[in-house]
Amino acid sequence: MRFLDIAVASGYAAVCLSLVVVMNPVAPRESAAVAATQSRPDSAIAAYVEHVGLPFLTKSSAPAICASVADSSNATLVLDVLVQGADCGQLASRPTPLASSSLTLSLPGRVVVVEAWLVRR
Numbered sequence: 001m002r003f004l005d006i007a008v009a010s011g012y013a014a015v016c017l018s019l020v021v022v023m024n025p026v027a028p029r030e031s032a033a034v035a036a037t038q039s040r041p042d043s044a045i046a047a048y049v050e051h052v053g054l055p056f057l058t059k060s061s062a063p064a065i066c067a068s069v070a071d072s073s074n075a076t077l078v079l080d081v082l083v084q085g086a087d088c089g090q091l092a093s094r095p096t097p098l099a100s101s102s103l104t105l106s107l108p109g110r111v112v113v114v115e116a117w118l119v120r121r
Helices: 003-023 026-052 055-060 062-072
Strands: 077-083 098-108 110-118
Touching: 026 055, 026 062, 026 077, 026 098, 026 110, 055 062, 055 098, 062 077
Parallel strands: none
Antiparallel strands: 077 110, 098 110
């Protein structure tokens, strides 16, 4: 009889512990913070492409595109562009990002990849 009581109590404890883990209020806040962090690089890429426009990325030289992306970067949000696989070379090394994003554009005559990293400085 004692064995059965211990088994039932252990099962009840396991169910209660599982409910505490599932109903943890911290988990939704953490996932919201991760989503907010990821949205910054995504928004930066969209804003950059909207600012310079697809015609600029299609017809401009690689140095002109690199200059425009350098103007769009700041201390915490780093942007880079690869034109036909060649990057701008302005980064000594790739940063360790809190979040990152990239967008590949298949434009007439070239492929342009816009990358963004959210970094802590």
